[in-house]
Amino acid sequence: MLSLTLVSPDPEAAASAYHTAREALSVGVGRELGPGAWDLSVASADPATIEAAIAGRPVDFCLQPAAGRKKRLLVADMDSTIINVECLDELADYAGLKAEIAEITERAMRGELEFEGALRERVGKLKGLAATALQQAYDERVRLNPGARTMVRTMAQNGARCALVSGGFTFFTSRVAEAAGFHMNRANTLHEAGGVLLGTVGEPILGKEAKLAALNEEAAALNIDLSETLAIGDGANDLAMIKASGLGIAYRAKPVVAAEAHAKIDHADLTAVLYFQGYSADEFVID
Template sequence: SAIDHCVQPWNGRRKRLLVADMDSTIISCECLDELADFAGVKAQVSAITERAMRGELEFEGALRERVAMLKGLPVTDLQLAYDQRVRLNPGARTFVRTMAASGARCLLVSGGFTFFTSRVAVAAGFHEDRANTLGEADGALTGTVGEPILGREAKLAALAGEARALGLDLAQTLAIGDGANDLAMIEAAGLGVAYRAKPIVAAQADAKVDHADLTALLYFQGYAQADFVTD
């Protein structure tokens, strides 16, 4: 059967900072695509999402284009989408909470939206979340996204800035994601991990998780199963 492996130095395996992407990494879906389903434009939006994650489109422009298609969507549909569609990926909660319990700072950084990251961060056990904001007025989405947009460069800046604030070398950090906008932080981190990732990302990452659940990232860092926080 297929396995995931990661070859790295024995010393310094346990990372002190985790920066994780949300959509298709910590959770199983793309929240924007699910909102588009509620708005009746999922096929169009999903096609753009796929191209953006593959690195074929500039992220910021692709995000503005997709959000514009959500104009008029009732704000109440965001909670429906969260309740009905958003699920943590297998091992996500154990992965994050075990790292946090051992003293690592855990940050959820998404090119998605704060409505979802704030809830997923609590569910998985992150210390903080950062994402984009959706414009709304009179109980409906306006089709706009707050500027500046959190994309590839902002994810890298979050990793570097948080490491600096904690007095950590980048070698002591772990970044994980699946799309092109995760590439810069994955390349910069001490352990950069591609999770079920697009080819452009998988080719550049230090390690790939294509088969196992997210607890593989704990094994990569030398945690034993007895160390896992599973309650």
Template sequence: MLSITLVTPDPLALVSARDAVRAALSVGSETVLGDGALDLFAEGEAGATKSVIEAALRGLPVDFAVQAVENRRKRLLIADMDSTIINVECLDELADFAGVKAQVSEITERAMRGELAFEGALRERVGMLSGLSVDALQSCYDDRVRLNPGAETLVKTMAKHGARCALVSGGFTFFTSRVAEAAGFHLNRANTLIEADGKLTGRVGDPILGKEAKLAALIEETSLLGLTPADALAVGDGANDLAMIEAAGLGVAYRAKPIVAAQAHAKVDHADLTALLYFQGYVALEFVS
């Protein structure tokens, strides 16, 4: 049995989406999960069903996930930080304080699209911050960094229901430690900016946490819990998130680059991060606000 979860901020679009899915497939029961969220149930193969749903919903502002009903509720959440759990790319915002945002943002965009190797791109961008006062880190966090809508609810709801929540970022521990605390993550992993005499040196600590390290974190955390990657939900937006997204039982592309959206199990382009709870079969009454 498959669950077909439809999520949208537009109630009228949800009605249209439900009708379109019912016209395209032989659907059995349905369950209302919350405002703008609905589960439909059908027999079939997930890949073929996903293709049918994708065609049926074309043009509608509706996110969806197709998956087996069994093991929908994941016991590990592993999430990217920049542009996923938070609203910005911290390195780009730091670069603004150094007066080099345009140059750094262009490299970031290419790296997130998979056009540049992450490690080299990170070293190049951090190098442009050489001499920046470490005070800029706190100013950047205070002035620019905000949790994306639904992030805190996602993390705290999964944690309340027994899931372990890990924030794993190619960014920096200065930010992940604060974001993890604000959102309710149990742990965070990221890179370290090297500083001396109150200024950034333009270097980053080794080893660099990138694509393979994110995948390794997923494998390590599931193993520690006595689980497998099938028990994990991974979410991110850039090319360095792709390995963990593909390996997880449910891998979600959030407002993602095309290379990630094309290969993720599901994507969220319209709803907020609570869509990931609905995808797991949570109802709104279970959410921790």
């Protein structure tokens, strides 16, 4: 059996899509998981039929095997996934270079540039920036995306290991991991001395292959199959881990990522990740 989950920030749109999908797929009554979230059991389904049933409504969906939906490992990207910004772009703003660096970031995230080289280029442009800009950027710009902490804490309370793996920087991942409730974090290291950034980053750079390696290493440490893992991100450097995981989710993602992920979230917040796994709203850990 398969599970089809429909999630929307608009409960009426979700309910409408649910009823239309039931008719299109000729299945019985499903269940409401929470406001704007519905679950259906289906023997088979063509994603194109589901997309037609949604018919332009602001609804995200996930079609997957019903067995093993609740994952035991979460590996998440940070910038523009767990948090609202690209930290490097925000640092560049304090150096008066945001537009220039953000353009390189966008191209790298779309897969048009090799990630490692693009990171070195962007970091190099920040040489001489006061190191105090790191804390300033975190305090003034960085916010958890809606649903992030609920997603992480709910999975953690239900026995999943939660890892934050970023092509960004440890200064930010250490703080974001603590704020959201991740068990661990991996990222790159910015070099600084004398109170300023040196324009260099620690090697080897954590990029696409390192994110995939993190997924494999964490799964091996837990002695679980990759089918029991979930990976989520938005950029091209997240694609390898997204494709290798049991449930790979593209969150507000670049086209190259959205096209190959198992599911995508374009409308709902990050609690959709929980609904996709079959959690109901009354199981969410909220504080």
